[in-house]
Amino acid sequence: MSADTTLGTREDTALPGRLARSASAADEGTDLRTGDFDRWFADRAARHRFRVDRIPFAELDDWSFERGTGNLVHRSGRFFTVEGLHVRVGGTPAPQFPEWQQPIIVQQEVGVLGILAREFGGVLHFLMQAKMEPGNPNLLQLSPTVQATHSNYTKVHRGASVRYLDYFLRSGRGRVIADVLQSEHGSWFLRKVNRNMIVEVDEDVPPHEDFVWLTLGQIGALLRRDNVVNMDARTVLACAPDLTGETDALHSDVSLLSWFTAERSRHDVRAQRIPLAEVAGWHRGEWSINHERDHYFQVMAVSVQADSREVSHWSQPLLEPIRQGVTAFVVRRFAGVPHILVHARVEGGFLDTVELGPTVQCTPEYYDHLRGDARPAFLDLVMDADPAQVTYTAVHSEEGGRFLNAENRYLIVQADPSQVPTEPPPGYLWVTPAQLSSLLRHGHYVNVQARTLLAAINSGAASC
């Protein structure tokens, strides 16, 4: 290029409208009618043998407890490890849980979660994959075009290369719609991030029987059902640009950022890796590592037989939650504009103190014996909501490559002013979906649970 280069605009102003059009196309796409999805999906499941068995740690291939630390490690030194974490939280006012220790998954390499987009008949479609993961309750779920750890695509396990990866890693193969490093579960992962990408191409993409082009609206229809759209697909879709174009809000963007800065500043979180063998209150058995009260989760191991993966047999540790969680946005309209009540949450594995989570994110059973202020804020509002107030409810499982049967009930609950005030308690703020989308252009603002709920909103699965 020469000095008289033509510049472009900083923002693609046509994109929000194109996304909205795709979201409104819920009944059919270029590959199939939404009503025919189940048949296609059942066919995919039938074509893939896949069997997962619980095994004792001693039967893990290539994984073992490291001498001294007791950390659970792979002999290659890659993939991930299970270690211990000691978390101390200070700040004003004093936190409810100032200190704890727990096992944690350490996976420092950055994976790629990528969805390929293309227009068919003037409507954007997204290339989704029917993919098995050992921890999924139903094994097969709808996944991004590419879902690859760094170990995956650098061939640590000597498997096949990752299909379509080139569109995401080789610059210039398409137009980037979103590309951002986002955190994953801060209570289970230490500072894990994945690269969330949406890339649009104009060219023909070689088809494959496990992949299908769906509109945003079709994916939204599937997001209304339990355990169909996997976590990786949900987080990537949440990173799509705002499609509402809403420019009004209760708080200006700079006020929102200032509130967030104050939340980061008032929390002092020190998270220190410790040997797994030294984690207080947790005990290792032959089959699992458990909390002394059998709360939270257990670390266990599985053996996997498959023919649809890059390698056909492997074994690995998984983290299995003990009980189902509840994850909810409480929403309200102000001057007709929907707002979401977000919560600045501390999770021990976050890179930086707090991220914005849903209004409610907890495992209700652990609070059954508590009353009043000791209970999570807004939990009772969500659990006792009139069904007419619940505009979205579905059970989704979390990352099936690391978590076993990690199901959460996701809800969106419309509240009225008597239930939640305009000025909520400290740590909570009303923001618009458009504001959340703006924050999602950047990492470490919005946690993965909130991203699932935002994906439901963006795709038209939920109104708010």
Next chain:
Amino acid sequence: MSADTTLGTREDTALPGRLARSASAADEGTDLRTGDFDRWFADRAARHRFRVDRIPFAELDDWSFERGTGNLVHRSGRFFTVEGLHVRVGGTPAPQFPEWQQPIIVQQEVGVLGILAREFGGVLHFLMQAKMEPGNPNLLQLSPTVQATHSNYTKVHRGASVRYLDYFLRSGRGRVIADVLQSEHGSWFLRKVNRNMIVEVDEDVPPHEDFVWLTLGQIGALLRRDNVVNMDARTVLACAPDLTGETDALHSDVSLLSWFTAERSRHDVRAQRIPLAEVAGWHRGEWSINHERDHYFQVMAVSVQADSREVSHWSQPLLEPIRQGVTAFVVRRFAGVPHILVHARVEGGFLDTVELGPTVQCTPEYYDHLRGDARPAFLDLVMDADPAQVTYTAVHSEEGGRFLNAENRYLIVQADPSQVPTEPPPGYLWVTPAQLSSLLRHGHYVNVQARTLLAAINSGAASC
């Protein structure tokens, strides 16, 4: 508020114009003409006795080398510590410096750097303070309204309370213009952030003899001179919103973010705290801790006598660079729009892999013996630039509360297409000042050296 609350717009569209008007008012402000600044400043210096002496470590009050680790610590356990850092950098292509150890300042608490803004005669002014810092080469520099560590304002040192702090910490006392946690020197601090704030008030602010209201343009005029405006003031001013309103760019915002995400992804930085006593290649003497080749910096100690500070005498360690650094933006116009060549830099103390630094940021002497690709990119272009190409040059010192005589020469150099191509080498990208300002609404994108140069641009000190 009730359900029929009136919403506001997410963006304050009047602000860029008001900032631009303040930047163009370079000759006089409500308190003084720019030409009278020196007299006012000299008067401030005369009113404050202030004396800094080098002392051996053994003469430090309340500071000592911790048994075992050798870390330099305060007896209260607060303020900061000097520890060791072991940095390993991986990635593709392989980095020039894959591994090193060094002393590092650890200061986990978040301080406040705040500038109060107010309109006088329709023009925004900023309340600046004449403040002594022991490490400033000329002791007194122009500082933000508030410059307080957490220890400061929670009274660890039992001194006076911090003047004007309430405007920044008590919500609702003014309108927030900027509020963001920004990193500081990643080669000298471990994951240090400060809260950078600009707050505008409409009310009368009680005057104080050490404080003066200046326009952005007046501050810009002072930024053209050596060592007048301190680092804390520079970083806060860099966080002001973009005042150009430029919406065109060589790369769209999403392309810029995607490039940045790729830069973060391709670098693997592991920085581990180690005991100061174990840092390889560094040696502790009675007066200082030095690198074996006497490169980089030394850790040393000073005794301070003052009557203008919250306490009137103290002693503390400081980090003293061995040589002056060079920090430069190389700029070019594309289709008439100025662009800055930024560099995604690894610094061991960054919270997250890389941040965007200036085109050149190094200490030239350490590269004198190297030729070709082993030399920092664009260093020769900057050092050999025709004076007609240099639109900004000034020496500024870094944070005088932690660094002694830490001077860098800051430059902006206009390049022509033959010197720097439109498609620069990996790790470099052309961005507009408006794009940099957008990134600066968020933390951990733009390093503190680049922020000094951006402050010079925003305030009209430099054209680009």
